[in-house]
Amino acid sequence: MTDRHHLLVHGGTFAAVGDGGDISGVRGGSSPDGLFVRDARHLSRWQLTVDGAVPEALTPVADGDMARCVLVPRGGRQEPPAHTLFREQAVGDGSFVESLKVTSNRPVPTTVRLAVTADADFTDQFELRSDYRTYAKAGATRSRQVLDDGVEFAYQRGEWRSCTTVTAEPAPDGVEETGTGARRLVWTLDLEPHGTAELALRVMARPHGDKRALRVPRSPSALNEQLLALEGEYVQGVSFPTGWPELAAACARGLSDLASLQVPATGLDGEELHVPAAGAPWFLTLLGRDALLTSLFALPYRPQLAAATLPALAATQATAVGPESVSQPGKIVHEVRHGELAHFGQVPYGRYYGSVDATPLFLVLLGAYVEQTGDTALARRLESNARAAVGWMLDHGGLTSRGYLVYRADQGGLANQNWKDSPGAICGADGTRASGPVMAAGAQGYAYDALRRTAWVARTVWEDETYAALLEQAAADLRDRFQQDFWMRDHSFPALALDGEGRQVDALASDAGHLLWSGLLDKEYGELVGRRLLEPDFFSGWGVRTLASGQAAYHPLSYHRGSVWPHDNALITLGLSRYGLHDEARTVAHALVDAATAAGHRLPEVLAGYGRDTHPEPVPYPHACVRESRSAATPLALLTAVGGA
Helix, strand or coil: CCCCCEEEEECCEEEEECCCCCECCCCCCCCCCEEEECCEEEECEEEEEECCECCEEEECCCCCCCEEEEEECCCCCCCCCCEEEEEEEEEECCEEEEEEEEEECCCCCEEEEEEEEEECCCCEHHHHCCCCCCCCCCCCEEEEEEECCEEEEEEEECCEEEEEEEEEECCCCEEEECCCCCEEEEEEEEECCCCEEEEEEEEEEECCCCCCCCCCCCCHHHHHHHHHHHHHHHHCCCCCCCCCHHHHHHHHHHHHHHHHCEEEEECCCCCEEEEECCEECCECCCEHHHHHHHHHHHCCCCCHHHHHHHHHHHHCCCCCCECCCCECCCCCCCEECCCHHHHCCCCCCCEECCCCCHHHHHHHHHHHHHHHHCCHHHHHHCHHHHHHHHHHHHCCCCCCCCCCCCECCCCCCCCCCCCCCCCCCCECCCCCECCCCEEEHHHHHHHHHHHHHHHHHHHHCCCCHHHHHHHHHHHHHHHHHHHHHCEECCCCEECCEECCCCCEECCCECCHHHHHHHCCCCHHHHHHHHHHCCCCCCECCCCEECECCCCCCCCCCCCCCCCECHHHHHHHHHHHHHCCCHHHHHHHHHHHHHHHHCCCCCCCCCECCCCCCCCCCCCECCCCCCEEHHHHHHHHHHHHHHCCC
């Protein structure tokens, strides 16, 4: 990461620490540091000092599931460090554990004063984003209580209560006030010649409403063993390509990341589930579109992701019209948040439905899951939810009235509600933003696939031939309309969208590759699109750009107007393979695997759009999620598309 934060992730908990294992509580930058649980920062300061000074990192924290570093007192060449500190940290479910060992380098007895300054500000993640928004918190109070073996920080605002407990073994000699609200835990350690002393520190976060009796292991290694066991379960049984070791390594790394990104959710009947979170640090929560695409990519290898995602999303499916949450009956949720600001309605994302494509993707995953696994029981259990989702597409979604799925900008939420959801993402080649209700191309492909797959489920599982025929006709009509209205004859390429007046939004964009994945285009059109995506203005050498270079709208460091998204390219690769463009599919797959190999076999959320011909290493996008579920599952999609080629 550009600001030297190192991410530790385990389920719905993550910590971001610096090179020396400290947390400073910064508010700016692409990623704040701290310990976060359920959208709140439960540890905003965690700073080690030795004899009153911050030590320097001899071996800084490296990327991994556990943070390890070696520290020494600051000094010069003339006097070797008097002692060395070995620091290990790991996160668990609602917990953060540190092991601290200090070893004397002197041949005589010595005394060392260690201190850890801790604080918990309980700041909501939305307050830490660099969008300059502030949120009133009338009546909020913070408190600190000294314990026999540590300190407890608490926060209350009305009925909202949360706390963070810091304990240590051995107990600190004292807990000092700092004048800032933080508390300093101090130890005076007497070391024998070349002797060693060890401290174990445990942090337990208790978010609002969490009444579980959590047991926190004493050591980081014990926590790490739990995570490694879970990662091993995810990798076990998957056949990796022996002839392409780089893809095999990317698949293994992706599965391990998916294991660490599982967050709790509730199913239709109140059952406890674990579903893929969108990504860390900003989106360690259930996002409908992200969980659905991740589950689709992983379906041939880990169908249990789909088996959990589908009932979790069915349980949050909208049943009424809600203007603030953009909910409408049958619509699948876009984002679920558990933080303070969502609880009090200060942000609309407690359950937010601002997505035009999560609903059709829900139907696509359901159909694909039944076809892949033969599990008809889930299709029967979710029949009413699936029919409600189809009803939303035909009614509120706009298929009947407008002929296409339509979204309108939400003033309190998202301006764009397809996968390219940044404010200026849906634009013409000159950068002009689309006006009025928007009909995004990719969403129409998803709708077409959803109608066809649901027709198959209706016929084979629900035994409703009439409904199946209705959906098949709706799909055929959509396909005919789309190729008439979206196809730009001057470019031999589909428009990115239609605006509120039905005019083509003429940017040349990667969304066309999603139409190959969904099968919406005729074979002739599909082959034209597939080959066009591999031309130099689109293909950077690391993948297909979201927007072809050479257009006024293009920017290599824009979130959606020139960057390279691995999951976008996964859909493109699957689509190229579907249309028989196997050489092109292999070209994209090899580019992505090369990008993963350059970053320890892990694909980030997004890369900059700079070309490989001028930049022989992939250039990172500055604000990308370090771990993202769709990117983690992308190597699995590549394996499906091209095998071990």
